[in-house]
Structures are given as C-alpha cells and as structure tokens.
Amino acid sequence: MIEIVLFYVGAVAAILGAAGVVLARTPLRGALWLIFTLCAVAVLYLLLEAPFVAAMQVLVYAGAIMVLFVFVIMLLNLGPEAGARPAYVSVAKASGLLACVYLGWRLVAALSGSGQKAVDGSVKNIGVLLVTDYLFAFEAVSVLLLVAVVGAVVLGLRRLS
Amino acid sequence: MRALVDLLNRSFAVPAVYQPYLAAGVIFVLAFVIVVFAAVYSGVLIFAERRVAGRIMSRIGPNRVGPHGLLQFVADAVKLIVKEDIIPDASDRPLYRFAPYLMTMGVFAGFVVLPLSPHVIGADLNIGLLYVLAITAIAVVGVLMSGWASNSKWSLFGGMRSAAQIVSYEIPNALALLPGVLLAGTLSTQAIIRAQGGWPWEWYVFHSPMMLALFVIYFIAALAEGARIPFDLPEGESELVAGYFTEYTGFRFAAYFVGELAHTWIAGSLAVIVFLGGWQIPGVSVAEIDAAQGGMLWLYEALALAIFVLKMIFVVFLMIQLRWTLPRVRVDQMMVICWKYLLPITFVALFLILGFMLVWPWESVGGLLWRVAMTAVGLGVVVVYFWRVRYNIVAARDRLYLKFWI
Amino acid sequence: MELDFLAVLAVFVAGFLFVFLTLTVGKLLRPHNPYPDKNATYECGERPIGEAWIQFNPRFYLIALIFLIFDVEIAFVFPIATVFKRFIAEGNGVLAFVELFIFMAVLLLGLVYVWVKGDLMWVKQITRPAPVKAEPGNPT
Numbered sequence: 001m002i003e004i005v006l007f008y009v010g011a012v013a014a015i016l017g018a019a020g021v022v023l024a025r026t027p028l029r030g031a032l033w034l035i036f037t038l039c040a041v042a043v044l045y046l047l048l049e050a051p052f053v054a055a056m057q058v059l060v061y062a063g064a065i066m067v068l069f070v071f072v073i074m075l076l077n078l079g080p081e082a083g084a085r086p087a088y089v090s091v092a093k094a095s096g097l098l099a100c101v102y103l104g105w106r107l108v109a110a111l112s113g114s115g116q117k118a119v120d121g122s123v124k125n126i127g128v129l130l131v132t133d134y135l136f137a138f139e140a141v142s143v144l145l146l147v148a149v150v151g152a153v154v155l156g157l158r159r160l161s
Numbered sequence: 162m163r164a165l166v167d168l169l170n171r172s173f174a175v176p177a178v179y180q181p182y183l184a185a186g187v188i189f190v191l192a193f194v195i196v197v198f199a200a201v202y203s204g205v206l207i208f209a210e211r212r213v214a215g216r217i218m219s220r221i222g223p224n225r226v227g228p229h230g231l232l233q234f235v236a237d238a239v240k241l242i243v244k245e246d247i248i249p250d251a252s253d254r255p256l257y258r259f260a261p262y263l264m265t266m267g268v269f270a271g272f273v274v275l276p277l278s279p280h281v282i283g284a285d286l287n288i289g290l291l292y293v294l295a296i297t298a299i300a301v302v303g304v305l306m307s308g309w310a311s312n313s314k315w316s317l318f319g320g321m322r323s324a325a326q327i328v329s330y331e332i333p334n335a336l337a338l339l340p341g342v343l344l345a346g347t348l349s350t351q352a353i354i355r356a357q358g359g360w361p362w363e364w365y366v367f368h369s370p371m372m373l374a375l376f377v378i379y380f381i382a383a384l385a386e387g388a389r390i391p392f393d394l395p396e397g398e399s400e401l402v403a404g405y406f407t408e409y410t411g412f413r414f415a416a417y418f419v420g421e422l423a424h425t426w427i428a429g430s431l432a433v434i435v436f437l438g439g440w441q442i443p444g445v446s447v448a449e450i451d452a453a454q455g456g457m458l459w460l461y462e463a464l465a466l467a468i469f470v471l472k473m474i475f476v477v478f479l480m481i482q483l484r485w486t487l488p489r490v491r492v493d494q495m496m497v498i499c500w501k502y503l504l505p506i507t508f509v510a511l512f513l514i515l516g517f518m519l520v521w522p523w524e525s526v527g528g529l530l531w532r533v534a535m536t537a538v539g540l541g542v543v544v545v546y547f548w549r550v551r552y553n554i555v556a557a558r559d560r561l562y563l564k565f566w567i
Numbered sequence: 568m569e570l571d572f573l574a575v576l577a578v579f580v581a582g583f584l585f586v587f588l589t590l591t592v593g594k595l596l597r598p599h600n601p602y603p604d605k606n607a608t609y610e611c612g613e614r615p616i617g618e619a620w621i622q623f624n625p626r627f628y629l630i631a632l633i634f635l636i637f638d639v640e641i642a643f644v645f646p647i648a649t650v651f652k653r654f655i656a657e658g659n660g661v662l663a664f665v666e667l668f669i670f671m672a673v674l675l676l677g678l679v680y681v682w683v684k685g686d687l688m689w690v691k692q693i694t695r696p697a698p699v700k701a702e703p704g705n706p707t
Contacts, residue, residue: 002181002573028309029256035302046572055291056642063298064638067328068631070305074321075628123288123348124653127646131654131666139666141643142673145636149677152632153684166570184570192577196585242593250606251615262586269582273575283578284571291645292575313608313615325627328634335641339648346652348645407609412593416586496630501682504637508675512668518651519660 010043050121203422204234244411256310261416263303278465308405319404323395330385337379341435354439366436367535371510383428440465
C-alpha cells in the first residue's frame with residue numbers, strides 16, 4: 001500500500017521535475033529542478049530495494065555533479081539573458097518530443113511482462129561482487145577515473161592560459 | 162522508531178489492518194520531534210557558544226533573558242521571525258526564497274540515522290553512514306543557490322568559496338570514516354557502535370596509531386565541512402561581509418544559521434559513533450542490554466543516553482574552544498591543507514589500516530595490546546590538554562573570571 | 568525497510584514545514600515596507616555596479632571535477648569496506664587488500680598528477696608561453 005503510494009509520488013515528482021528542467025527560464029533554476037528529479041528517482045531506487053544506488057544517486061549526482069554543473073554554468077556565464085531563443089529551437093523541441101515518445105515506447109515494450117526477479121541490491125552484496133565477479137571492471141574504473149583527472153587538468157590548463 | 166512502533170503495536174494490541182497507519186503516524190510525529198530537537202539543539206548551542214566565548218575572552222556573555230541567559234536564543238528567534246524579509250530587487254526571486262529550505266532540509270535529514278542510545282534513533286538505515294554523507298551534500302547546493310540567487314558580489318564569492326571548501330573536505334571526511342566501516346563491516350550507525358565496546362580500549366579511535374591520526378583528520382575535515390572557525394572563510398566578515406547569506410534577513414537568515422549550528426551535531430555524533438564508542442556503557446555488554454527487561458532496560462537506556470550526550474558535549478566543546486582560539490586560515494591555505502596534507506595522509510593511513518587488520522585482527526592478542534597502548538597515548542593527550550589549560554588559567558588567574566554561574 | 572526510508576521522507580517534509588510555517592507565521596507579524604533603496608544589493612553602501620553574475624574562475628570547476636572523481640571512488644570503496652572483514656575471515660584478506668590497494672593507488676596517482684601540474688595551488692603561477700589574448704579580469 002505505502003509502496004504504491006510512494007511509487008506514484010516519486011514517479012510524478014520525477015516527471016514534474018524533468019519538465020521543470022526543460023521549462024526553467026534560467027540555467028540555475030533548471031539545475032535546481034534537476035536535483036529535485038534526481039532525488040525523486042532516488043526514491044524509486046529505494047522502492048526497488050536498492051538503497052545503495054539511491055544513496056549514490058544523491059551523493060554523486062545530486063551532490064557532486066550538481067556542484068560541477070553550477071560551477072560550469074558560472075564559468076560559461078549563463079545569466080538569465082542566456083535564455084535567448086535560437087532559430088532552431090522548434091526543431092529541437094520536435095525532435096526531443098519524438099525521442100521521448102520512442103524511448104517511452106521502448107521502455108514499455110522492454111518491461112511489460114518480463115517479470116524479472118530482483119537481485120540482491122544490498123551494500124554487502126555489491127561489495128562482494130565488486131571484488132569477485134566484476135573485479136576487472138572495478139579496477140578498470142580506477143584507470144578511467146585517472147584518465148578523467150588528467151583530462152580535467154589538461155582542459156583546465158588550456159582555459160587558464 | 163521501529164522499537165516505538167513495535168511497543169505501541171504490542172501494548173495496545175493494534176489489529177494488523179491498522180498497523181501501517183499507526184506506523185505512518187508515529188513516523189510523522191517523530192519527524193517533527195527530530196526537527197524540533199535539531200532546532201532547539203542549535204539554539205542551546207548558540208547560547209553555549211556565546212557563553213564559552215565570554216569565558217575564554219574573560220567577559221560575561223549573555224545573562225539577561227531567562228535564568229543565566231538560557232532563553233536568549235528564544236528571544237533571538239522571535240526577533241528574527243518578526244524582522245522584515247527583504248528580497249533584493251536584483252535577485253532571482255524564486256531561487257532566493259527557496260535556497261534556505263535546501264540548507265535546513267539537508268542538515269535536518271542527516272539527524273534521522275544518528276542514535277542517542279540503543280533504541281533512541283530515528284531510523285537505523287542499513288546505509289547509515291553513506292546516507293549522512295549523501296544527504297548533507299544537498300546543503301552544499303543550497304549554499305551555492307543562495308550565493309548565486311542573491312546577485313550580490315559578496316554572496317557569490319562566499320557561495321563559490323563555500324562550495325569549493327565543502328566539496329574538497331568531503332573527501333577526507335568520508336575516507337576518514339571508512340575504517341569504522343572496515344572494522345565493523347557495516348554502514349549502519351547502530352551496528353558500528355555495537356561492534357565497539359564501553360571501555361576506551363574497545364573504541365575504534367584507539368585501534369591503531371593510524372586510527373588516532375584519522376580521528377584528528379576527521380575532526381579537521383568536519384570543522385571545514387561545517388564552515389566553523391578556523392575554516393569559516395565562506396563567511397569571513399572581514400573580507401566577504403557575511404558570505405553567501407549577505408543579502409538575507411529575518412528568518413531566512415536564521416535558517417542558514419540553524420543549518421550550520423545543527424551541522425555540529427551531525428559532525429560531532431559521527432565522531433562519537435565511529436571513533437569514540439557511541440553510547441556503549443563500560444562494563445555492560447550489548448547482549449546484556451538487549452536481554453534487559455523492564456526497569457533494567459530503562460536504566461541502561463538512560464545510562465547509554467547520558468554517556469552519548471557526555472561524549473557529544475566533549476566533542477562539541479572542543480569545536481567551540483577551537484573557534485575562540487584559532488585564527489582563520491587563508492583560502493589558499495585551506496586548499497593546501499585539504500589536498501596536500503589531509504588527503505595523502507588519509508590514503509596512507511587507510512593502506513596501513515588495511516594491512517594492520519590483516520596482521521592484527523581485532524580479536525587477536527596483538528590487536529588488544531595495540532589498543533591498550535594507544536589508549537595510554539590517548540590518555541596522555543587528554544592529560545596534557547588539561548594540564549595546559551590549567552597552566553594557562555593559573556598563569557592568568559588575576560585577570561580571569563571563571564565562575565560559571567553569574 | 569520502507570518504513571525506515573519513509574522516516575527520511577517525513578523528516579524532509581517536516582524540515583520544509585519547519586521553515587515554511589515559521590515564515591508564514593512571521594508574515595503576519597513582520598513589517599513589509601520595501602522601497603528601491605532598501606531592496607538594493609549590498610555593496611558597502613555604494614550603488615551596486617553591474618550584475619554579480621560574472622564569469623567565474625575555472626579553478627572552481629577543476630576542483631569540482633577532481634572532487635567528483637574522488638566522490639565516485641568513495642562510492643566504490645564503501646561497499647567493499649563493508650565486506651573486507653568477511654574476506655579476512657574467509658582467508659582472502661590479502662587478495663581483497665591487493666585489489667583495494669590497486670584501485671586506490673591508481674586514483675592516488677591522479678592526485679599526484681594534479682599536484683605536480685600545480686593545479687592544487689590556489690594562486691597558480693602560469694609558466695607557459697605568453698597568452699594569446701589578454702584574459703578579462705578574473706576576480707577571485
């Protein structure tokens with residue numbers, strides 16, 4: 001009972017938030033709406049019995065990536081006047097809508113009647129899997145992150161000089 | 162929360178149909194209790210802070226409103242509520258109005274997983290520690306939003322600096338808590354406490370020399386996370402007016418203050434939970450507490466609560482004392498401290514602890530000897546601390562006013 | 568399980584209501600008398616010059632990016648930390664240790680790289696060939 005109510009609350013909140021991101025007049029308001037959406041999606045993860053993913057969603061996305069977004073918005077100096085509408089905006093709108101419909105259709109097609117059994121999403125299980133089955137991926141991620149650091153520094157240097 | 166729901170269900174023989182509604186009701190009442198607790202705590206803290214500041218600076222401090230000035234914070238709150246709410250014309254109005262909510266909501270939500278005793282806890286989430294780290298990240302966004310939405314240069318600089326500081330120190334902050342998870346093998350706050358013991362040599366802080374170092378690192382990082390002196394540069398009055406809340410007035414301004422003050426509880430109790438043994442009662446094992454019934458249970462609960470609060474007072478007092486002792490660090494020093502000192506030391510300490518756990522497991526004799534030795538070291542530190550305080554007091558006896566009550 | 572997370576949601580709502588209700592009550596009590604001078608942005612008593620929404624120092628962006636990377640590292644290390652003790656008990660402690668060590672050492676390498684490149688310095692000396700075009704004043 002509570003689960004169903006929470007699901008609808010989370011789902012509606014996520015969709016409203018996503019609409020807010022698109023419709024926001026300034027980039028920063030859009031960023032705020034994005035946080036709202038990400039938190040709503042975190043609620044959905046909780047309902048899927050994946051508390052760790054939910055916590056990561058809030059920690060990494062709503063926390064870290066949002067700070068990064070805001071810094072980038074400030075770096076690019078996207079004030080309120082940045083809302084000037086370029087000519088191709090109606091094309092962008094139409095194609096966005098089309099992509100949305102397609103994605104929705106694919107999702108419904110993929111999920112309807114599949115009835116997949118949920119796997120154990122507990123933190124401990126994730127920890128065990130990371131150092132056993134997915135060890136290579138786990139170590140590869142560290143290299144990937146290293147590359148990201150180097151890339152950030154190189155890009156930052158170019159901007160500075 | 163769980164315990165209370167179970168207790169109510171059992172004592173009133175609630176039919177199964179109504180149990181979810183009862184649980185939901187209890188949860189929402191408890192949520193308000195938690196929020197009121199956080200708000201009152203920040204009020205009491207500001208009183209303690211001003212009073213301790215008075216003593217450290219050899220003056221009196223607030224003593225007019227209520228007995229010994231204890232109700233000063235109520236007066237302050239009333240004053241802030243009836244102040245005009247000024248919203249600058251140049252600001253981004255909706256964002257400006259909403260930003261304080263993010264700050265308070267983020268900090269208050271952190272209180273849910275912080276226990277006071279074996280049964281007094283909002284909700285014992287199985288991702289407890291990560292949850293606290295994640296949820297307080299939302300407050301950062303509030304800070305950034307307020308800085309940007311004010312459209313004031315001071316606010317913007319304050320907000321940017323604050324965000325840079327908080328995100329930088331979040332790394333050593335989180336990694337310093339990691340050994341607690343390593344040793345307890347869980348993220349739940351209650352389970353981490355349960356894995357420790359009542360006596361100091363059963364606390365994680367004395368597990369190994371590296372652990373003691375990590376405790377210090379955690380403390381420094383927590384100070385920076387809460388933007389407390391010596392890391393209060395986001396709101397450094399002498400350079401940034403008031404930082405990100407320069408433009409705020411009235412209760413919106415107070416909301417930031419409540420958030421910052423309440424954050425000391427989160428920072429302090431994480432230190433107590435992960436490093437200082439939480440509510441564990443010396444000489445009473447967890448099994449005994451679990452098995453206790455009736456009066457004994459209440460006695461243990463009260464004892465555990467008192468022990469936890471005592472430890473909290475010690476940690477928070479240390480924060481207050483540091484606030485009135487140290488000068489503010491510069492912005493470049495702040496960055497250097499985090500990235501060039503705290504972070505490498507944390508990493509090395511973590512590697513060493515991983516190795517330490519392999520060589521001397523918790524239960525082994527070697528591990529116990531290490532812990533006893535480290536407890537002696539810790540005791541030495543505490544003794545030196547009190548000795549220095551006493552020395553300073555004696556040296557300045559004639560210029561000091563030390564009576565607590567006025 | 569759901570109950571526990573419902574408590575989190577409830578505290579969020581309660582925290583929101585705490586600020587909202589206090590502001591609403593305050594609205595009945597507090598004066599409301601705005602005029603342009605009062606609502607002006609504070610700039611040390613002077614009339615504010617221009618907007619505050621200026622281009623910001625890219626250094627903040629770099630710090631945020633490095634933070635993000637270490638944050639992801641935390642996301643990976645915490646779950647493993649919860650089972651490290653179990654691995655020791657099963658006799659696979661050394662293996663888990665080596666795996667964690669490699670993961671964290673590689674990331675530490677990233678920190679060393681940033682350090683050597685001097686990006687951790689707040690006041691950075693740019694010892695590069697003269698910039699192509701003058702940078703507009705970047706206050707920090």
